[in-house]
Amino acid sequence: MAEFTPESAGPDDAQKLRYYQKGTFTVGNRLVDADARTVQASEERSNALTCGHRACQGCGEALGARYALDAAMRATNGKLIAVNATGCLEVFTTPYPETSWQLPWMHSLFGNAAAVATGVAAALRVKGKKEVRVVAQGGDGGTTDIGFQCLSGMFERNDDVLYICYDNEGYMNTGVQRSSATPPAARTATTPAAGDEPGNVFGTGKFVPRIAVAHRIPYVATATVADLHDLERKVAKAMSIRGARYLQIDVPCPLGWGAASHDTIRLARLAVETGFYPIFEAEHGKVTRVRKIRKPRPVTDYLRLQKRFAHLFRDGHEDPRVTRLQAMCDANIEEYGLVGDDETSG
Amino acid sequence: MLKQIEGSKAMAEGIALCRPEVICAYPITPQTHIVEGLGDLVKDGSLTNCEFINVESEFAALSVAIGASAAGARAYTATASQGLLFMMEAVYNAAGLGLPIVMTLGNRAIGAPINIWNDHSDAMAVRDAGWLQLFAETNQEAVDLHIQAFRIAEELSMPVMVNVDGFILTHAVERVDIPDQDNVDAFLPSYEPVQVLDPDEPASIGAMVGPEAFTEVKYLAHYKQTQALRLITKVAGEYRTRFGRDSGGLVRTYRTQDAETIVVAMGSVCGTIKDTIDEMRDEGYPIGLVTIVSYRPFPSAALRNALAGAKDIVVVEKAISVGMGGPLAIDVDEALRNLPHAPQLHSAVAGLGGRPILKASLHRLFREAVVQPWEGTQFLDLNVRVVGREIHRSAKTRRSGPTAEALLRQLAAEERDSAEKGRL
Incomplete structure (x- = not known):
């Protein structure tokens, strides 16, 4: 891997934050330039989603939301309104009369967050408050299923x-x-993990970031809680653009995935390194940048840590369908050109 | 200004006078001309400072209005029938959040069988949602009610639905007096929200409420609607003072003095009923009409006063609560319950799916109520022969097929037979 210096950095990254020490992306903020440190590292972070909420231990969503919203708050000088779909994030943050939100926040329904946000944006435009920006957020159910039409x-x-x-x-x-x-x-x-083909059916489901790209909107990105620098950078970039933008963050769920709470970041990282979750950016319908994997890990490294896949490894032998999951990862790697040393801009 | 104008277009002009800031448009018959009219006014620059948003569904239409209203804008949308049902979840949500959105409902039947014509099934489907529901009798009143609706909605911070009969009002061209902008501005101050999404004062709106407070939240919503009874009367009074016209209010009476029979109805059918009453009065029948303008909140006390002296009440309504009867009749019954000499209530369902309500039928109905009262709910002008045959036919075989299509086949066969007879 080529040595990286502040001088060779691109416009997006004053200092490249890509630490491949001992198989970890962990970045010590003390080691990087002050202006390249995470928003979270700053005492001036907004704590948009503050402590005291009721998320589970190891919740990837709480982590992702905290980083994303604080980054958006910084990018907009605190002039931000959030619209939330029904779901975990809504429930664990606002058990009446408590709230963890320190920004104007609204929950309407499960499937209409995108439309409500459209309404907020329209009101801000008509009121001449151009500096105030809007974020809509929800889980995958509220986004890819019931909220898909509004999205x-x-x-x-x-x-x-x-x-x-x-x-x-x-x-x-x-x-x-x-x-x-x-x-x-x-x-x-x-x-359920029962029958001849236990678990979810192959050949179903959708990857909404690709569908978002097909809308040729100004900005689409995937991100992961395993790389919070990258997540913050993408939020900042998104907020620098006007128009429809979509960010999908892989947020492991210890409860739903049957994983240890302390494995949230590890799982998110493995999802990237196996090619299971491609991390990329697209602008106006074209993929512009891809998070590279230096050396792809086998999908089993990712699957074995999760009880939701335990039936694939029952009684000491591997279910042949593991091969199909590996093929999915390989297809992602090929489609997005994931293997390589550097992030590419295309 | 007096204009010979289509109802929808007149409503669009009236709504534009209210200076809505966000309008969400999605087409559905028979409401479509209203949002088209507003779109014209925005596009040609007559209505400024207004975001006109073409959305992808009625669910989105009201959701966009919810977001706009919560962010402090005066928000408007319109729908009908299936569209109202498609946005049903947002209808309850807007009321629960206390957002003063005004929505026109171009009243239309609900399928299946799909039917684009007028009745009140759609309005009845959301009567419990927490919206105020006003019913216009004429296109003049439709225009006036929208102007009053914004005022009422914003004073109470509750959404208001203005009901206008599909086609009968929305597509009828008649004389309408469009108020002038200065008067509307004086009548309707700019929108001051009670809650607003504002980075300077961050608040959480739409939090989860458990059993410890949900009852109280609902009680307050009900309490607010009962308070609205007074406000609706007050606003109608101010409207009369400023614009010189009786529009809105809770109920209106027509020739009810010394009436022994009083008809109760809502919406445009009241015109036909008044004509029928005039003719019956000429023949010496002591009959009158009470028009309900405010269906939610339901004006029980005002209605009780208006109906107190009568012997027979005939409720004529364009909706059916399947398995129960006329929903308006149930509400009227509740209002009459505590009267010492409660009149007898007769329930009639009429005009479903756009069937014309004819004076001849009403003459017969009103007389029958007195001399030969029926049990339960009467379906005005029901084709008893066709219904009887269908009941008989479907009882014979298990796989009897779809009812609607069978009825249409029967009617077509009858028409053919009578045509052949005509030739012979």
């Missing part, structure tokens, strides 16, 4: 909304049911 409508009208999907691959708030973002073979309450 697509917001995209095609190019409304000035950043929609953030915290993707934990299922309906976790209602007790872990399958969504259209649930991966094949995964066990959920509605795709």
Whole structure:
């Protein structure tokens, strides 16, 4: 890997934050330039989602939301309104009369967050408050399933909304049911690990970032809680653009995935390194940048840490469908050109 | 200004006078001309400072209005029938959040069988949602009610639905007096929200409420609607003072003095009923009409006063609560319950799916109520022969097929037969 110096940095990264020491991306803020440190490292962070909420231990969504919103708050000088779909994030942050939100926040319904955000943006425009920006957010159920029509409508009208999907691959708030973002073979309450082909069916589901790209909106990105620098950078970039933007963050769910709370970051990282979750950016319908994997890990490294895939490894032998999951990862690697040393701009 | 104008277009002009800031448009018959009219006014620059948003569904239409209203804008949308049902979840939500959205409902039947014509099934489907529901009798009143609706909605911070009969009002061209902008501005101050999404004062709106307070939240919503009874009367009074016209209010009476029979109805059918009453009065029948303008909140006390002296009440309504009867009749019955000499209530369902309500039928109905009262709910002008045959036919075989299509086949066969007879 080529040595990286502040002088060779691109416009997006004053200092490249890519630490491949001992197989970890962990970045010590003390080691990097002050202006390249995370928003979270700053005492001036907004704590938009503050402590005291009721998320589970190791919740990837709480982590993702905290980083995403604080980054958006910094990018907008605190002039931010959040619209939230029904779901875990809504429930664990606002048990009446408590709230963890330190920004103006609104919850309407499960399937209409994108449309409500459109309305907020329209009101701000008509009131001449151009500096105030809008974020809509929801889980994968509220985004890829029940909220999909409103999401697509917001995209095609190019409304000035950043929609953030915290993707934990299922309906976790209602007790872990399958969504259209649930991966094949995964066990959920509605795709039980029973029968000839236990778990979720192969050949189903959708990857909404690709659909977002097909709308040719100004900005689409996937991100992961395993790389919070990258997540913050993408939020900042999204907020520098007007129009419809979509960010989907892979947020492991210890409860729904049957994983240890302390493995949230590890799982998110493995999802990237196996090619299971491609991390990329696209602008106006074209993929512009891809998070590279230096050396792809076998998908089993990712699967074995999660009880939702335990049926694939029953009685000491591997279910042949593991090969199909590996093929999915390989296809992602090929499609997005994931293997390599550097992030590419295309 | 007096204009010979289509109802929808007149409403669009009236709504534009209210200076809505966000309008969400989605087409559905028979409401479509209203949002088209507003779109014209925005596009040609007559209505400024207004975001006109073409959305992808009725669910989105009201959701966009919810977001706009919560962010402090005066928000408007319109729908009908299936569209109202498609946005049902947002209808309850807007009321629960206390957002003063004004929505026109171009009243239309609900399928299946799909039917684009007028009745009140759609309005009845959301009567419990927490919206105020006003019913216009004429296109003049439709225009006036919208102007009053914004005022009422914003004073109470509750959404208001203005009901206008599909086609009968929305597509009828008649004389309407469009108020002038200065008067509307004086009548309707700019929108001052009670809650607003504002980075300077961050608040959480739409939090979860458990059993410890949900009852109280609902009680307050009900309490607010009962308070609205007074406000609706007050606003109608101010409207009369400023614009010189009786529009809105809770109920209106027509020739009810010394009436022994009083008809109760809502919406445009009241015109036909008044004509019928005039003719019956000429023949010496002591009959009158009470028009309900405010269906939610339901004006029980005002209605009780208006109906107190009568012997027979005939409720004529364009909706059916399947398995129960006429929903308006149930509400009227509740209002009459505590009267010492409660009149007898007769329930009639009429005009479903756009069937014309004819004076001849009403003459017969009103007389029958007195001399030969029926049990339960009467379906005005029901084709008893066709219904009887269908009941008989479907009882014969298990796989009897769809009812609607069977009825249409029967009617077509009858028409053919009578045509042949005509030739012979």
